[in-house]
Amino acid sequence: MEADSSVKKKRSKFRKAILWILVVLVVILGGGAFYLYNNYSRLLSDALQKSFNSSLFSDVYELKFEKLGVNLVTGNIQVYNVELKPREKPLADYPYINSSMQLRTQKILLQHVDISTLIKSNRLKLEKIEILEPEVELKLSGKKYIMFPFSDTTVVKDKSKKRPIQSFSLKEFALVNASFHALNTEKEREFTISKLSISLKDLAIDQMPGRDMASNKKVDLSIGEITWRLHKDAIKFISIKDYSLKLDSLTMQNNPDTTIFHFANFSTGLKELDMQTGDSLFHLTMKSLKLSYRDKAITLKGISFKPNISDAAMQKRFTWRTPVFSGTVGTLKLVDLNFDSLIYRQKIMIEELGIDNAAVTIYTDQTKPINMNKFPGYPGQQIGNIPIALQIKKLNGTNISLVNRERKPDGEQGQIHINRLTLNGQNITTFPTKELLSVNADAYIENKAHVKVGLGFNYNEPQFSINAKVSPFNLPDLNPLLRSYTPASIEKGKLDDLTLDAMATKTGSSGTMKFLYSDLKLDVELKNQSQWKNDVLSSVGNALLSSSNPPSPNKPPRIVQFHVDRDMNKGFINIIIKSLLAGFKETVVMSKENRKAYKEEKKLFRKKNKKDKQG
Numbered sequence: 001m002e003a004d005s006s007v008k009k010k011r012s013k014f015r016k017a018i019l020w021i022l023v024v025l026v027v028i029l030g031g032g033a034f035y036l037y038n039n040y041s042r043l044l045s046d047a048l049q050k051s052f053n054s055s056l057f058s059d060v061y062e063l064k065f066e067k068l069g070v071n072l073v074t075g076n077i078q079v080y081n082v083e084l085k086p087r088e089k090p091l092a093d094y095p096y097i098n099s100s101m102q103l104r105t106q107k108i109l110l111q112h113v114d115i116s117t118l119i120k121s122n123r124l125k126l127e128k129i130e131i132l133e134p135e136v137e138l139k140l141s142g143k144k145y146i147m148f149p150f151s152d153t154t155v156v157k158d159k160s161k162k163r164p165i166q167s168f169s170l171k172e173f174a175l176v177n178a179s180f181h182a183l184n185t186e187k188e189r190e191f192t193i194s195k196l197s198i199s200l201k202d203l204a205i206d207q208m209p210g211r212d213m214a215s216n217k218k219v220d221l222s223i224g225e226i227t228w229r230l231h232k233d234a235i236k237f238i239s240i241k242d243y244s245l246k247l248d249s250l251t252m253q254n255n256p257d258t259t260i261f262h263f264a265n266f267s268t269g270l271k272e273l274d275m276q277t278g279d280s281l282f283h284l285t286m287k288s289l290k291l292s293y294r295d296k297a298i299t300l301k302g303i304s305f306k307p308n309i310s311d312a313a314m315q316k317r318f319t320w321r322t323p324v325f326s327g328t329v330g331t332l333k334l335v336d337l338n339f340d341s342l343i344y345r346q347k348i349m350i351e352e353l354g355i356d357n358a359a360v361t362i363y364t365d366q367t368k369p370i371n372m373n374k375f376p377g378y379p380g381q382q383i384g385n386i387p388i389a390l391q392i393k394k395l396n397g398t399n400i401s402l403v404n405r406e407r408k409p410d411g412e413q414g415q416i417h418i419n420r421l422t423l424n425g426q427n428i429t430t431f432p433t434k435e436l437l438s439v440n441a442d443a444y445i446e447n448k449a450h451v452k453v454g455l456g457f458n459y460n461e462p463q464f465s466i467n468a469k470v471s472p473f474n475l476p477d478l479n480p481l482l483r484s485y486t487p488a489s490i491e492k493g494k495l496d497d498l499t500l501d502a503m504a505t506k507t508g509s510s511g512t513m514k515f516l517y518s519d520l521k522l523d524v525e526l527k528n529q530s531q532w533k534n535d536v537l538s539s540v541g542n543a544l545l546s547s548s549n550p551p552s553p554n555k556p557p558r559i560v561q562f563h564v565d566r567d568m569n570k571g572f573i574n575i576i577i578k579s580l581l582a583g584f585k586e587t588v589v590m591s592k593e594n595r596k597a598y599k600e601e602k603k604l605f606r607k608k609n610k611k612d613k614q615g
Helices: 002-053 115-121 311-315 339-345 379-384 475-485 531-544 572-588 592-614
Strands: 061-064 067-071 076-086 100-111 128-132 135-139 167-184 189-208 211-230 235-254 259-262 265-277 282-292 297-307 324-337 347-365 389-407 413-429 437-445 449-457 464-470 488-504 508-524 559-565
Touching: 002 061, 002 067, 311 324, 311 347, 311 389, 339 347, 379 437, 389 437, 413 475, 464 572, 475 488, 488 572, 508 572, 559 572, 559 592
Parallel strands: 128 167, 135 167, 347 389
Antiparallel strands: 061 076, 067 076, 076 100, 100 128, 100 135, 167 189, 189 211, 211 235, 235 259, 235 265, 265 282, 282 297, 297 324, 324 347, 389 413, 413 437, 437 449, 449 464, 464 488, 488 508, 508 559
């Protein structure tokens, strides 16, 4: 028994010794590991700092960070409380640098770093950089912003032998929830960006003498909000929310004076655009925009363009009679847009431009004098004079309403409503062509009179054709329009048919009108006149006018010829209106030429009726 007890005691002592040895080893290894980790972190910190200081960047910028953490297994490095800012006094002079940046962030993650190369050669080789919630300040100047020194300058000789970044590759770069603030004191511009995130895949940069090359397999960018303030430009303020951009297979070549880029596909979009003009007169807003290179399409929704001041205040700004436009557009679509022609050849080539659910108001002060030195051209010449190459094969507009409001010479207000307008246009171009610019409109005047108009504009000559047709309707339905422009209204009557065919030239318009109506009776009421005088005027007017066209079943309809001279200081809409009014006048009170022609027509009509009866 004593021998067994002795054996057990020896075993117990042996186990305790082994345990103590293990504890000591753990302490030594743990302490060694802790020492090695701290030393490794210090070595990496020094190597990272030396890697930066060995580049030309360090002549202009200084890099600071609080601490560094490393995972030796994965090769991941975390850098905390990083600051990159311009040096108070650059180590070398680079005259071409005109802008600067400053970055602060709580954390930068470097993934899969080649730690051995970093420590031995002070060269940073890694797969991914992720910067979390940085704050960036930019100070910008000049036409082309240059913030960093580059290697091939002929102005600066590099005496320090610091290496430039001539080539650099990265599998992934991520910027998460960044905020930017940029200030351009020279141009008096300022912009801020919040919640900016950027993701780059397979980034490669290669700097060569005279040019820089960069490529990305995929770029994703999103911004929560952008605001611009431009104090010296035509646009004063711009705000955008939820901006996004996606690019596939992007390559860029940056030369001293130009930038050339190519890509496989890109798309972009934004919401809640808000824009103010520099004079604060107009306010432009838009609900959303979507653009797709692959789909060859741009879609804009919820567009609004309105003055910030009243019509009267706006007209006070003009010496001459000037129309002011405002309105909204529900949807605007550019279909089959050739982006390559636009980007590389500065040509706008569109298969179809679609407009839906638009409401447009035009206001003019007729008490203002006309600028007698202004001679508006017809659309064929106006489009042809656009300085950019343009081709829109088709224009389609649906659900459009127009309101023409004006202050009349007597100070009263007049207005015309055009409802349910549908537009179809073809061949809108600045390229040489023998084909016409054709426009077809289908609409309702005062939501009552159904009108169809076809216009054919010549690009080579200042002329266009007019073809109009009005469907039957009750003439008193137009009294709101008549009362706003004339002292007369229609007591009763019906339009049975109206067609107008005319050709407008540079100086006038000539054509034919067929205006068929029945049971027409007018009511004239002049201001500041007694009722009996107005009754007399109405009676005289109705006596002079034929109540129907044709006047009777035994007579042919009056189909008249007309000619009007163009007001050279007004556009194509005015000559169309004058043609209509001239046709109405000739139908109701015919000129000598039309009376003679109608007399011959009556003879032919009687002969035809007589022949029909005999037959």
